[in-house]
Amino acid sequence: MKLLVCISKAPDTTSKIAFTDGDTKFDENGVQYIVNPYDEWYALVRALELVEANGGTVTTITVGTAADDPTIRKALAIGANDAVRIDAEPKDAFFVAKQIAEYAKANEFDIVFTGKETINYNGAQLGGMIAEFLNQPYVSLAEKLDIAGNVATLDRMVAGGSEVIEVNTPFVLSAAKGMAEQRIPNMRGIMAARTKPLTVVPATEVSNLSEIVSYEMPAEKSACKYIEADNMDELVELLHNEAKVI
Amino acid sequence: MSVIVFVESKNGNVSKASFEAVSYGSKIGDVTAVTYGDVDATALGEFGAKKVLVHKGLSSANDQQATKLVVAAVEETGADTVIFSQDQIGKAIAPRVSAALNAGHASGAIELPKTDGDFIVKTNVFSGKAFANVKLNSDKKVISLLPNSFSPEKIGGSAEISEVSYDLGSAGITVKDFKSEGEGVPLPEAELVVSAGRGLKGPENWGMVEDLAATLGATTACSRPVADIGWRPHHEHVGQTGVAIRPNLYIAAGISGAIQHLAGVNGSKTIVVINTDSEAPFFKAADYGIVGDAFEVLPKLNEALKKFKAAQ
Numbered sequence: 272m273k274l275l276v277c278i279s280k281a282p283d284t285t286s287k288i289a290f291t292d293g294d295t296k297f298d299e300n301g302v303q304y305i306v307n308p309y310d311e312w313y314a315l316v317r318a319l320e321l322v323e324a325n326g327g328t329v330t331t332i333t334v335g336t337a338a339d340d341p342t343i344r345k346a347l348a349i350g351a352n353d354a355v356r357i358d359a360e361p362k363d364a365f366f367v368a369k370q371i372a373e374y375a376k377a378n379e380f381d382i383v384f385t386g387k388e389t390i391n392y393n394g395a396q397l398g399g400m401i402a403e404f405l406n407q408p409y410v411s412l413a414e415k416l417d418i419a420g421n422v423a424t425l426d427r428m429v430a431g432g433s434e435v436i437e438v439n440t441p442f443v444l445s446a447a448k449g450m451a452e453q454r455i456p457n458m459r460g461i462m463a464a465r466t467k468p469l470t471v472v473p474a475t476e477v478s479n480l481s482e483i484v485s486y487e488m489p490a491e492k493s494a495c496k497y498i499e500a501d502n503m504d505e506l507v508e509l510l511h512n513e514a515k516v517i
Numbered sequence: 518m519s520v521i522v523f524v525e526s527k528n529g530n531v532s533k534a535s536f537e538a539v540s541y542g543s544k545i546g547d548v549t550a551v552t553y554g555d556v557d558a559t560a561l562g563e564f565g566a567k568k569v570l571v572h573k574g575l576s577s578a579n580d581q582q583a584t585k586l587v588v589a590a591v592e593e594t595g596a597d598t599v600i601f602s603q604d605q606i607g608k609a610i611a612p613r614v615s616a617a618l619n620a621g622h623a624s625g626a627i628e629l630p631k632t633d634g635d636f637i638v639k640t641n642v643f644s645g646k647a648f649a650n651v652k653l654n655s656d657k658k659v660i661s662l663l664p665n666s667f668s669p670e671k672i673g674g675s676a677e678i679s680e681v682s683y684d685l686g687s688a689g690i691t692v693k694d695f696k697s698e699g700e701g702v703p704l705p706e707a708e709l710v711v712s713a714g715r716g717l718k719g720p721e722n723w724g725m726v727e728d729l730a731a732t733l734g735a736t737t738a739c740s741r742p743v744a745d746i747g748w749r750p751h752h753e754h755v756g757q758t759g760v761a762i763r764p765n766l767y768i769a770a771g772i773s774g775a776i777q778h779l780a781g782v783n784g785s786k787t788i789v790v791i792n793t794d795s796e797a798p799f800f801k802a803a804d805y806g807i808v809g810d811a812f813e814v815l816p817k818l819n820e821a822l823k824k825f826k827a828a829q
């Protein structure tokens with residue numbers, strides 16, 4: 272089995288969100304980067320489990336600059352066999368998907384894994400775009416994945432519940448909670464990751480279909496109104512007449 | 518401008534999120550709604566659709582055939598903008614359509630685009646901790662609208678409904694089964710949510726959360742550790758690594774308000790926090806706070822609401 276897992280870096284979940292350069296750039300000052308949780312906890316770990324059970328390889332792929340290498344090494348420490356970095360500053364999801372699709376087309380994988388979304392851009396775009404470029408089925412928001420021969424069975428989130436899906440390889444998926452349990456890399460993994468292959472590949476030309484021109488912060492909340500625990504009639508009154516939500 | 522809106526049809530019904538998308542689209546241009554199956558599409562006109570195209574040959578949406586349906590409709594109408602809801606089905610199809618059309622995609626839109634000069638869409642980023650203004654440079658544009666961020670408006674029009682029979686190829690995926698979360702409004706669409714955390718001490722205490730939710734007609738949610746230890750199902754987990762929601766009312770009992778929890782719920786219009794600890798960080802994000810024991814406050818709130826409902 273040949274599996275490709277898309278890995279993105281994301282600011283640690285406790286990072287202070289702020290912007291610089293006239294609110295046009297994310298302020299990286301003091302920000303620690305992690306592997307995007309959906310990519311790491313669910314996509315990567317499930318891919319590793321499948322290869323451990325059935326044989327094969329897990330390759331990670333990242334579109335980014337040398338600044339992404341520590342994040343990529345982290346994914347290697349968790350157990351991926353090798354890594355590919357497409358050497359470019361990611362412009363938008365379309366740009367990134369195109370780069371990954373080009374690589375996947377040339378190297379033929381059974382399954383391409385993405386995370387459900389990144390926790391910084393929340394786009395949930397990459398998997399669907401890659402699938403379209405590869406002309407393969409796309410199982411979004413997959414919570415469970417089993418495979419027998421070339422037939423995969425997945426659970427995926429839909430409105431009001433989950434669907435059980437069958438699909439033949441090759442296909443693309445986005446991984447959501449439930450698919451696997453987080454793995455903490457051990458010392459051996461971290462040591463081994465240092466010497467695992469990380470291949471840097473030049474990017475292909477893609478036109479710029481979208482760009483973020485500025486960022487904004489949500490309006491400050493007004494101060495909390497406190498209500499006595501014995502006075503729930505007052506809360507109901509406020510929810511009805513002031514907040515107008517009931 | 519000519520706008521295509523993808524409308525999910527489920528058991529013959531149009532979802533609330535789809536009405537939001539149709540209404541949103543009608544503020545941008547002339548809307549042609551595209552849907553499928555045995556669907557009652559008459560109400561789409563009331564929310565602003567001028568035309569509805571129905572493909573009866575497709576009974577449930579799968580990513581590949583639905584993409585072909587939308588792309589064919591774009592070609593037929595010459596539409597320049599395509600709107601999806603950023604719900605589960607929208608997440609499966611919108612990115613495919615954007616790749617197929619070579620279109621810039623604004624994902625998680627929370628407002629109408631600004632179209633004087635550049636085409637700029639405000640979207641939710643950093644799990645709701647910030648917004649990005651995304652400029653779409655391409656001729657064709659795809660926008661995915663975050664559920665519960667745009668109030669659909671009934672304008673009372675009627676739409677011309679016609680059938681289409683485009684060749685949609687085959688579906689790569691086969692749906693074998695559906696496991697229901699139960700009746701009730703799914704979390705991403707819910708306007709009223711009652712949520713609880715580790716402060717409730719154990720799954721056996723969720724009766725009071727469910728009772729309050731039943732009185733309100735609300736959907737239940739929980740914090741991540743509560744789902745991780747199996748007190749509640751995974752689909753109830755809200756926050757940065759769970760479901761992100763924007764209800765009108767979010768009631769949080771026994772949840773500390775960690776940054777990762779807030780990230781997924783701070784788009785809620787009104788937040789009520791019930792916590793024994795007056796220093797709990799959640800109070801900083803709350804509109805209404807009750808410093809008290811959830812075991813006492815939840816039943817009291819339930820009683821007060823019942824009284825209010827009875828008087829209505």
Ligand SMILES: Cc1cc2nc3c(=O)[nH]c(=O)nc-3n(C[C@H](O)[C@H](O)[C@H](O)COP(=O)(O)OP(=O)(O)OC[C@H]3O[C@@H](n4cnc5c(N)ncnc54)[C@H](O)[C@@H]3O)c2cc1C
Nearest residue numbers: 714715716740741756757758771772773775777778793811
């Ligand atoms: C990468 C990462 C991602 C994460 N993603 C998420 C996420 O998506 N969603 C999420 O929720 N968390 C997430 N977390 C976890 C988060 O950091 C918190 O640990 C979690 O939200 C705490 O859950 P809690 O508030 O239920 O529990 P606790 O933090 O234990 O808080 C319990 C609260 O209940 C109060 N309490 C106790 N008894 C009572 C009582 N009788 N009545 C009223 N109040 C009472 C306490 O004062 C306390 O404030 C994430 C963490 C990490 C590191």
